[in-house]
Amino acid sequence: MAAATRRYRVGLVLYLVNLAAACALAAPMAVLIDDAFGRSLSGLDLASSFRFEAIVDFLRSRHDALANHFQVLGFGVLFYAVVSAVLTGGVIDSLKSPPRSPFLPRFMGGCGRYALRYLRLIVYLGIALVGLYWLNRGLDRLIVLAFDQTDHEVAAFWIMRGKQGLALTVLLVLAAVFDLARVLTAFEDRTHMIGALMTSLGFVGRHLGSILGLYTVLLTFTLTLFVTYLLVAHALLPPSSVVLLLAAQQIVMFMRHGVRVVGLASLMAHYRAATGAPPESGDLPMGGGAPGAATLTVVTLVVVAAGAARAAQPAARPVAPPAIARQPESVARTPLSPRVVSYQIEASLDPAGGSVTGRETIVYRNATRVAMKDLAFHLYPNAFSNTHSTFMRGIPWTDEQTLQRLERMARERSWGLMKVVSVRLADGADLTARATIDDTVMTVPLPRPVPPGDSARIEVAWETLLPRTFDRMGRWGDHFDVMQWFPKPAVFTDAGWKIYPFYRTSEFFADFGTFEVTLKAPREYVVEATGVPGERHEGPDGTLSVTYRAEDVHDFAWIADRNAQVARTIFSEGPYASSPVEILYVHQPYRRRMAPRIIAAVEEGLRFYGARVMPYPYPRLVIDDLPMGLGGGMEYPMLFTTSMAWFLPQFYTAPQEVTLHEFGHQYWYGIVATNEFEEPWLDEGIDSYVTRRVMETIDPPRPGRTADGLHLYVGARLLAEGLEAPLGRFTLDLDQILGIRETPFRPIEGGLLGYPVSPFWLDLPGVGDGPFLSSKDGYAKVARDNPITTPAWGFRPGSYTGIVYDKTDVALETIGRLIGKETLDQALREYVRRFRFAHPGSDDFFAVLVETAGRARPGLDLRPFIQPLFYGTGRLDFAVASLKSREAKAPRGLVPPSRAGLEPLDRRGETPLDGSSKQYESEVIVARPGEIVLPVEILVKFEDGAEVRESWDGRDTWKRFTYEREARAASAEIDPGGIYAMDLDRTNNSLTLDRNQRAIAPLVLHWLFLVQNELHLASSLL
Ligand SMILES: [Zn+2]
Structure with missing residues (x-):
């Protein structure tokens, strides 16, 4: 009993020191929160509901102050680790002393007695953690070696998880070894810390099972505490109860410290029992503590696991019925587009050599008013041919992960290339020697100019070497993405050829036409392509040739894969498409369970666009799901790529979002063929806006309760970014050491287990308020860097996505709120009606927008809005x-009288x-x-x-x-x-006369709790 009291007192001291330090470190944040929300209506709202926008605005608008604060916090955490090492001396000394000895003197004495020795241990712990980091790195290399170019994604996933389990185990063992080294030092008055560590290591090694068991139980118990806390906070606490929230949090913190003390006491008892080290007290070896905790943990775990198992049961969703593979017949349709160019291509894939050999006959019509003196071609694969291509030079110097991938291509020489073998006119004139190539552009002077209205007929033979998959095209094992793969004429205009080298971010601009493409590949390969498949010929050498025809498109892409399966369905609902659309999802066998979700998202897109923009005009659509999360989404006519893990839960909405975004490109640049080099926002930005609108019809935005929203937001941020302590130029990062975020083949920022996690892409029962905030967050980061209407080569490094996708989305949202969503939809429909199968520019888009808005709201002139929002770099903030x-x-005072002669x-x-x-x-x-x-x-x-x-x-x-x-x-x-959706800080948009401290108290408490936990982690790793 006396021992229990002693443990309780020790726990209380640790808890109070932690609380005091946390209060001091959390205070600056409390001031910032009060400053932002103390008198604002968005702060008042926090009392009842959680809006991500308030948090996003707060984090972005006070970015500098917060960065300083986090830095101070980082150093504070480090300092606390040192303080708590000293405190451990007091803890161990009090625990081993006789229960009747006075508590505080003993505690303080213990702190002082072992301080210097325990501080030395911190240095060794640092070295051990660095070792663990390098162990992780080494294992990563091995995993990459084992799984490179294979299709064993599931196995790679589990091996990665195993590696992380191993890292966690090593961390637990390290925690035990260092704890025991401290115990040894106190028991045996050791002075040599390396010696104590060696003895401790030996002991832990001999009793690995029981000690690891003890530390696992402690860890599990801590995690269980959090689960319980979250459940209680969600289910039982009234949303506005500050006192109950504080009580729940502090109980958790007190128990965490109790667990730490019980852990140390158990370790001491274990060591005594095994070595017969003399107890100074008459204390019995470790009683109830650990076993009690173990029982509680097991019970809780069973309950939680049962719940989780129920939750994990996939809802019995019928898989899309395996529609009979009905070949939509390719009818000779009336042309939808001007059909400036026609292609006849024969190409064959050599899987072993990783190359495609092709021969094409191109008829290019001069649809301008000037003579055409030469021809200009894109040779896109040259973008992947060396470190100095325009494409590779476009990688921002801060993007280390992509630069590493480039480095790897250089190391293993897995470059791509387009080798043009011959260029000749159909009349036989050989132009090969006259063609000049620069990076991804080939120019061919013509012997005779082609007058307006006439056509050039040219034959090109070439060979494309596929690179290791880099962003979009290439090879991975038996999977081939053959995209931007043939010599392709640019766009001829009255001002000459519009041609640009292949930029890292922008690539598309071409003329509409017809394709007849015969693709040859080994028979066992699944081949899918833009267009509609027709004739099939089996070759004598085990190959199969299929001819695809596509009309009114301006590009052609295809894929070949030896292992892929195809999920197929026919969409023939109402007026949403001009004819039944055959949807094919080409995927690795283990991704079958994603098929219903991906196909349902496409169908949702067909409905939304069909009803509001224009019915999908093509009979077919192929979705290519790349293995290993490579490449991400990329769009081609009638075919696009996605790349997502196979296990993502329904409430994680990124797969739907990527699918809908790439589907949207069928319209934005696919049908409305804007120039992505000069005005990338016209396809990526408008697509981002409409995609979000579709997402919001599927999952309408719902702000949640304060507690739910905060937990979700903090939880997702922690999962994605981990616990980091910034220390000037260096960052202490526990999950870097554990390798939790790593993935072997797809470097991502902000992810868990190698897959991206974002609080904005979660749609949970309580709250789902994210998609718009995702854009606002991205835009706020780079708001002043560039106007939306910037050409692809004009962006400040790292700003492209934030401006083109996010800023455009938020700007269009602003216009939508100004003129009404329905009016904006009308404008989009009118824009597509006028410019489908043509090459409009920004002016065309804005002209339609201004006109439609003026018609819907007489007297409203949108031009003063468009200028600053789309062409400017100013910040919008009221x-x-x-x-x-x-x-x-x-x-x-003296009030003058109203008439002269009177007194004031x-x-x-x-x-x-x-x-x-x-x-x-x-x-x-x-x-x-x-x-x-x-x-x-x-x-x-x-x-x-x-x-x-x-x-x-x-x-x-x-x-x-x-x-x-x-x-x-x-x-x-x-x-x-x-x-004004673009208003960068809505927290400053209001003031109340009175302060709302009660409303912001939960926010401050959550922050304090987080700091307390971070300090605890720094002090004990458990
Ligand atoms: Zn896009």
Whole structure:
């Protein structure tokens, strides 16, 4: 009993030290939170519901202050690790001393006695952790060697998990060895720490089973504590109860420290029992603690596991019925497009050599008013031919992971290349010697210019060497993605050829036409392609040739895979497509379970676009799912790629999002063939906006309860980014050491087990508020770097995605809120109607937008909005800078009389304004911290329920409004309708007269709890 009291006291001391340190370290964040939310309406909202936008705005708008804070926190954590090493001396000394000896003196004495020795141990622990990091790296290399170019993705996945299990085990053993080394030092008064470590290592080695068991139980118990806490916080705590939340969190923290003390006591007892080290106390070897914890843990685990097993049961979803492979017949349709070019291609794949040999006859019609003196071709595969291609030079220097992949291509010489063998005119003139090649561009002067209306007929023979799959095209084992693979004419205009080298981010611009492509591959390969398959010929050498025909497309891609399976369905619903659409999902066998989800997403896209934009005009659509998560999504006419893990749960919506995004490209650049080199936003940006709209029809955005939302957000961030302690130029990162985030073949940022995790792509029963915030977050990071309408080569390194995809999405969302979503949909429909199968530019898009908006809302001119949002780099930010209210008083002083000759009125005391009822003066100052000038509304609410709306042209940097009323102004809000989705910080858009501390208290408590846990981790690893 006495021993139990002692353990309780030790735990209490550790807990209090942790709490004090955490309070000090968390205080700056509490100040920041109060500053942002203490008087804002979004802070008040936090009391009942959680909006990701408030958190995103807070993190982005106070980015610098937060970065400093995290740095301080990082050093604080490090310092705490040192302090707690010293404290461990007190812990061990008190635990081993007789129960009746005075507690505090003994504790303090223990701290001092072993301090220097325990501090030396920290250095050795650091070295051991670095060793673990390198062990991880070495094992990663071995896994890469074993699985490179194979299709054993499932096996690779489990081996990676095994490796991580091993790393975790090693970490537990390290924790035990260092704990025991401290115990030994105290028991035997060791002075040589390496000696103590060696003895400890030997002991742990001899008793590995029981010690590892003990530490596993401790870890499991800690994890169970968290599960219980989360369940309690979700299910039982009233959302606004600050006290209960604080109590629950502090109970968890106190128990964590209790677990730590029990762990050390158990280890000591174990060591005594095994070595007969004399107990100083009459204490019995370790009693109830650990076994008690073990029982509790096992019970909880069983309960949790049973729940998890139920949750993991895939809902019995019928797999798409294996539709009879009905060949949609290729009818000679009336042309949809101008058909400037026609291709006849014969190509054959040599899997062993990783190459494609081809021969093409191209008829290119001069549809301009000027003579065509030469021909210009894209030779895309040359992008992958060396380290200095335009494509490779476009990798930002900060993108280390991609640079490593390039390094690897260089090491193993797995380059791609396009070798042009011959170029000749159909009349026999050989132009091979005249053709010049620069990077990915080939120019061929013609012997005679082709006048307007006439055509050039040219024959090209070539060989394409497929690189190791890099982003989109190439080979991986028996899987071949043959994309951007044939010499392809650029676009001829009145101003000459529009041709550009293949950029890292932008690649598409071509003329519509017809393709007749005969593809030859070994018979055992599954081959799928753009177009509709027709004649088949079996070759004598075990090959199969299939001829594909495609009309009114401007590109042709194909895939060949020896192991793939095909899930197939026919979509023939209502008016959403111009004819039944055959959908084929070509996937690795182990990804079968993703088929219903991917196909359902495509069908959702067909419906959305069919109803609002234009029915899908082609009879077929192929989805190519690359193995090993390679390549990601990439779009080609009637064929696109995706790449996702096979096990992702339904509530993780990224697979649907990627599928819908690539499907959207069938329209944006596929049908409306914009120039992706010059105006990438017209395809990627508009696609991002519409994709999100489709996603929101599937999973409508729902803000959740505060606790749910915060746990989800923090949990997902922790899973994705891990626990990091930034220390200046160096970052301490536990999951780097454990290798939790690693994946052998697909380097990703922010992921778990090698697959991306984002709080924005989770759609859970309680909350799903993310897709728009995903864009807003991406845009806020780079808001000022570039205008949306920047050409592909003009982006600041690392800003492309944030501007082209995210900023466009948020800008279009702003326009949608301004003119109404339905009106924006009408504009998109009209834009497609006018420019389908043509090459429109930004001006065309905006002309349709301005016209449609003007028709829907007479008097509304969108042009002043379009200029700053799409062509500018200014920030959009409105704020309520100040809100004050005070009682109105009659004037004091000498009041001049109303007539000459009279004495002034001398009023000395404060009196109410008119005596009958109290009057208040209120002052609201609004401001425009951003550079963008646009008109905006202001809503002022008074305490008697009255409301006043004001308009402000936003031209000055601030404006003052004053009121004299019988009630005080309770709140002021700028842009109350939330029209300006681009507003970078909505937390400063409102002020309340009173502070809402209760509303923001849970936020502060969650932060404190996080810091407490981080400190605890730094002190004991458990
Ligand atoms: Zn895209």
